[in-house]
Amino acid sequence: MDEIRFRIRESPTGGSRIAYSYLAGVMIVVIVGFAATILGPIFNPFGETGVDIDQRALALLLVGLGTSGLIADAAGAAVFRLGWEWWAVMAAFIVSLPLWSTALPLEMLWTPFLGAPLAAALATLGGPRRPAWRPWVIGGLFAALVVATALVTFVL
DSSP, X not given: OOOOOOOOOOOOOTHHXXXXXXXXXXXXXXXXXXXXXXXXXXXXXXTTTSSSOOHHHHHHHHHHHHHHHHHHHHHHHHHTTOHHHHHHHHHHHHXXXXXXXXXXXXXXXXXXXXXXXXXXXXXXXXXXXXXXXHHHHHHHHHHHHHHHHHIIIIIO
């Protein structure tokens, strides 16, 4: 009698982690694109005339897109079994958008979007088999980027 056995899917390691990381990155972009499609008409920062910018609507749109990016990041980490450390690296990229998006020239803004999934995959290349210090370093860098972004955005 033949048996069908299901194996619990394991977290990708090595080179396959890079491929899954980019797949999760595409998933994040698609989910944030859907959120932008939904939130854009609701929080139209340009108003009816398109001349004056409504600061409240712009802030709500950006907060909504940032939140949808973090939710999409969590969904990508869960679906592709990449783990919370991968989520933290990508979430640090999403949260720190105000820091680096104004520093880069307009024609180079696409480069961090290509580098973020690679950086997240390389930072967590071993998957669940990791040295004991790696979660602390990734968590500390994530916290430092969140604090730096909050300071630059809201204080300076």
